[in-house]
Amino acid sequence: MEPSPESPSCERARRLRSDAEQNRERIVEAARAVYRREGLGGSMAHIARTAGVGIATLFRRFPDRSELVAAVFEDAMEANLAAAVEARGAADAWEGFSGYIETVCGLQAENRGFAEVLTMNFGSAKGLERRRQEAFDAFLELIDRAKAAGRLRADFTPEDFLILLMANAGVLGAAGDAAPEASRRLVGQMLRAFAAEGSGDLPPSPSPKRLLRGIVRRRRASGAASA
Amino acid sequence: MEPSPESPSCERARRLRSDAEQNRERIVEAARAVYRREGLGGSMAHIARTAGVGIATLFRRFPDRSELVAAVFEDAMEANLAAAVEARGAADAWEGFSGYIETVCGLQAENRGFAEVLTMNFGSAKGLERRRQEAFDAFLELIDRAKAAGRLRADFTPEDFLILLMANAGVLGAAGDAAPEASRRLVGQMLRAFAAEGSGDLPPSPSPKRLLRGIVRRRRASGAASA
């Protein structure tokens, strides 16, 4: 008989000692904060320091960076899935379609790490990829419904959505302080392009000065532009 | 009397010794290649190695990274300026407007470093910033003409263009092998959003497989997603 693998927080392999479990959570929390601010480029060493644990502890618990990423963003991906499912149930097909896109891009805007996660593939992280796939499936239904309702252009493809996620991540990374407005503006423009008919208002542009200031600010922050 | 500061290639401060000038050119050429492939994140050491010169030589000639970037991309920025000026002279205002946008985004697609340069500010590099400003001024005229012709939406702002450059850089960085198609598709969508009327065809989406493969590929290459 194995010591019932369920209870505490999840389906972890064989249950950790209580202090280890606490450390694990401190690590995930620290990584969450670091990734949100700095993107997935944040270093293991920095995360360990932030969590107040030794480096070895981090590597013992998460031998591979992608495992940590998966642990950190499973809840954000769950939020994404929930948004897709809710949108699928919306009465108005276009409302569902456009609302979902706005929500996802908003999640990206709030969290630089998640913006990157949405444009990458983590084959090994099953929970993450399952949720991503389910959300995507729901989105495919949204597409069909919005097209059937004559609100979405017939030439829209699911890849257009992925491209928008990449584009939005780029804007968020480049626009500095003005990122939220710039992102909303981008999404508004893209929705206009996707819509079959004369579509409504656009969110306002960031002011020239704000956008410029954001650009300048990035000079020292980036790892390339990082790259 | 000073030894006539003009002749060789440019208005450099006081003319280098011939071997030094040759090294300078080898450095710029190496940096051009590295930046094109890897973006501005490419390391000084790597560039020096590629150029076949000592590290000190690189730092003596370009004490600040941004000076090297300026030297490398002055010609690309000149091409950008030329495209803007030519577009300003186009007979059809919308052709000029949309053609210029396609050209600039194409320059980004060909050169990862330049894609980043276009979303950053290098206050100290006067030649670069002057050309950028002149190109932008020409673009402002394009906007006015296209709006006056009723082809460009009245709510288009110059910031929309900057946002598109950032978005395009993001797509190029994230889409891997499928980047060229993804970029063209993004530009086509945005032009649709900008156009006042029913606009024409869209470039095709990259196939789902291609786009996905690009995403996966990026896993090891990126410095963060550097950015």
Added chain:
DNA sequence: ACACAACCGGACAGCCCATTCCACTTGGCT
């Protein structure tokens, strides 16, 4: 209370990077 497996964190090795320093070489002028 005890023993031991699980766990901890600092130290360390190996890498890459930016930046400075310095002893040596060389182009160009006389």
Added chain:
DNA sequence: AGCCAAGTGGAATGGGCTGTCCGGTTGTGT
């Protein structure tokens, strides 16, 4: 031919990062 300022490359310094090792600590079941 010979001088010397200009120029050179490599070594050295100091930093950060990943990933592993190991002597010591602690939770936990008995």
